[in-house]
Amino acid sequence: MKNNIKFIAFDADDTLWINENYFREAEHAFCHLMMPWLPHEKTAEELFKTEMQNLKLFGYGAKGFALSLIETAIRISDGKITGGHMQKIIDIVKRLLERPVELLPDADEVLRTLKNKYALVLATKGDLLDQQRKISKSGLEGYFAHIEIMSDKRPQDYTRLLRRLGSKPQEFVMVGNSLKSDVLAPLEAGAYAVYVPYPIIWKHECTQEPRSPRYYKAEKLRDILDFLL
Amino acid sequence: MKNNIKFIAFDADDTLWINENYFREAEHAFCHLMMPWLPHEKTAEELFKTEMQNLKLFGYGAKGFALSLIETAIRISDGKITGGHMQKIIDIVKRLLERPVELLPDADEVLRTLKNKYALVLATKGDLLDQQRKISKSGLEGYFAHIEIMSDKRPQDYTRLLRRLGSKPQEFVMVGNSLKSDVLAPLEAGAYAVYVPYPIIWKHECTQEPRSPRYYKAEKLRDILDFLL
Numbered sequence: 484m485k486n487n488i489k490f491i492a493f494d495a496d497d498t499l500w501i502n503e504n505y506f507r508e509a510e511h512a513f514c515h516l517m518m519p520w521l522p523h524e525k526t527a528e529e530l531f532k533t534e535m536q537n538l539k540l541f542g543y544g545a546k547g548f549a550l551s552l553i554e555t556a557i558r559i560s561d562g563k564i565t566g567g568h569m570q571k572i573i574d575i576v577k578r579l580l581e582r583p584v585e586l587l588p589d590a591d592e593v594l595r596t597l598k599n600k601y602a603l604v605l606a607t608k609g610d611l612l613d614q615q616r617k618i619s620k621s622g623l624e625g626y627f628a629h630i631e632i633m634s635d636k637r638p639q640d641y642t643r644l645l646r647r648l649g650s651k652p653q654e655f656v657m658v659g660n661s662l663k664s665d666v667l668a669p670l671e672a673g674a675y676a677v678y679v680p681y682p683i684i685w686k687h688e689c690t691q692e693p694r695s696p697r698y699y700k701a702e703k704l705r706d707i708l709d710f711l712l
Numbered sequence: 713m714k715n716n717i718k719f720i721a722f723d724a725d726d727t728l729w730i731n732e733n734y735f736r737e738a739e740h741a742f743c744h745l746m747m748p749w750l751p752h753e754k755t756a757e758e759l760f761k762t763e764m765q766n767l768k769l770f771g772y773g774a775k776g777f778a779l780s781l782i783e784t785a786i787r788i789s790d791g792k793i794t795g796g797h798m799q800k801i802i803d804i805v806k807r808l809l810e811r812p813v814e815l816l817p818d819a820d821e822v823l824r825t826l827k828n829k830y831a832l833v834l835a836t837k838g839d840l841l842d843q844q845r846k847i848s849k850s851g852l853e854g855y856f857a858h859i860e861i862m863s864d865k866r867p868q869d870y871t872r873l874l875r876r877l878g879s880k881p882q883e884f885v886m887v888g889n890s891l892k893s894d895v896l897a898p899l900e901a902g903a904y905a906v907y908v909p910y911p912i913i914w915k916h917e918c919t920q921e922p923r924s925p926r927y928y929k930a931e932k933l934r935d936i937l938d939f940l941l
Contacts, residue, residue, distance in 0.1 A: 540806060540809050540810070541775060541809075541841070542839070542840065542841030542842075543841075546770060546775035546776060546778075546779060546839075547775060549775075549779055550775060550778055550779070550802060550805075553782060553798065553802065554799070554802055556795075557795040557796075557798050557799050557802075560795060561795070562794060562795030562796045562799070563795060564795045564798070565791060566785075566786040566789060566790070566791030566792060566793045567786075567791045569782065569786050569793075569798060570783070570786050570791070573779060573782065573783055573786075576779075577769060580769050580770075581769070610771070610775075610839075610840070611771065611839070611840040611861065611862075611863045612770070612771030612772075612863040612864075613771075615863050632840065633840075634840045634841040634844050635841075
C-alpha cells in the first residue's frame with residue numbers, strides 16, 4: 484500500500500479522540516430520566532428507532548440527537564413529559580456539546596510522525612460547528628493539509644473528497660473506527676482503508692469486516708505506522 | 713473592480729433562493745402556539761433572546777433554531793407546555809427542513825452568464841446537511857467551481873476560504889444580502905463585497921452600510937452584471 488499512498492485521511496470521533504462514550508453517557512442520563520415511563524433498555528430501543536426515522540432529515544451530530552431525544556420522550560410518555568424534564572434533556576445535550584476533547588493514546592504522535600511523508604486529511608461527519616470546535620480544541624489542527632466535515636460518508640461522498648483533493652483513489656487511505664463509514668465506503672470508492680476498532684460503537688455503524696486487498700486492520704492507532712512507514 | 717476579480721462568491725439563503733420567509737412562517741406558527749401564555753410579539757422577543765444565548769453553542773441553522781424554540785416554550789410557559797405542544801414545535805421545524813427551494817428571480821441566469829468569465833463559489837452558512845440538500849434541490853450546483861458551507865462568516869472565516877481557493881483578497885468578491893456576514897466581514901478580510909438587499913432579514917444580521925472603495929450595492933441580483941461584465 485505505502486508506495487501508492489499520498490493522502491492519509493483520519494476519521495476524528497473515536498479514532499483520534501473520545502466521542503461515543505459521551506453520547507452513551509448522555510443516552511444513559513436520558514434513559515434514567517424516562518424511568519417513570521419505561522425501563523432503561525426499552526427507552527434506548529425507542530431512541531434508536533427515532534434516530535433512524537430522523538436520520539435523513541436531521542443528519543448526524545448532537546443537535547439532531549437532541550431533537551430525537553425530545554421526540555422519543557414525548558412518544559414514550561404519551562405526551563405527559565413535563566417542561567422541567569424537557570429542559571433537563573436539553574441540558575444533557577448542552578453538556579455533551581461542551582465536553583472537553585480527550586485525545587486517544589498516540590493520536591498526536593502518529594500524526595506528527597506521518598505528516599512529513601504524507602498529506603494528512605481530517606474527514607469527519609457530524610454537526611459543522613461542533614466538529615470545528617472539537618478540531619480546534621484538539622490541538623491537532625496544524626497536522627492537517629485539509630479538513631473535510633462531511634454530512635455523510637457514503638462512497639459518493641469519498642469520490643467527491645478525492646476530486647477535491649486531486650487524488651486518485653489508489654493514492655488515498657482512510658483510517659477510522661467505523662466499518663461502515665470509514666472502511667466499506669472508501670473501499671467502494673476504490674481507495675484503501677484501515678480499520679482501527681474502538682471498544683464501543685453506535686449500532687448504526689455496525690457491519691461485517693470486508694474482504695478486499697485494499698483493506699487493513701490495526702489493533703491500535705499506532706499500528707498503522709507498520710503499514711505506512 | 714472587475715479587472716481584478718477571479719472569484720465571485722454568492723451567499724445562498726435570500727440571495728439565490730428564498731429562506732427568511734420560511735423561518736418567519738415557522739416563527740409565526742410558534743408564536744401562535746404560545747398565545748395561551750404570551751402575546752405574539754413578546755414570544756418573538758423571547759425567542760430572539762434564547763437564540764442569541766444559544767448561538768455560540770448551537771450555531772446557525774434549522775436544528776439550533778428548533779432547540780431554541782423548545783427552550784423558549786419551556787421558559788415562557790413556566791414549564792407547563794405539554795408534550796403535544798412540543799411535538800407541534802418539532803413538526804414546524806420538520807416542515808421547515810422539507811420546504812422546496814424557490815429560486816429568486818434571475819438567479820439562474822446571472823450565474824449562467826458569469827460562470828464562463830469567473831470561478832463561481834457558493835459560500836453559505838447553516839446546518840451542513842440542510843444546506844447541502846438545498847444546494848442539490850436548487851439545480852444550481854453545476855455552476856459552482858467550489859462550494860463552502862461555513863459555520864460562521866467572520867473575517868477570519870473568509871481569510872480561510874481565500875486560502876482554500878488560492879485567491880488573493882483583491883481577486884475575490886462576495887455577493888449577499890447580509891451586511892454583517894456577506895459585506896462587512898469580507899471587506900475586513902480585504903476582499904470586495906456587493907450588497908443585494910432582501911426585503912426581510914433576521915435581526916441578528918442587521919447593521920449599517922459601510923464606507924469602503926471595495927463596497928458595492930445592487931438593488932437586484934441582476935444588477936451585479938453591471939459591475940462584473
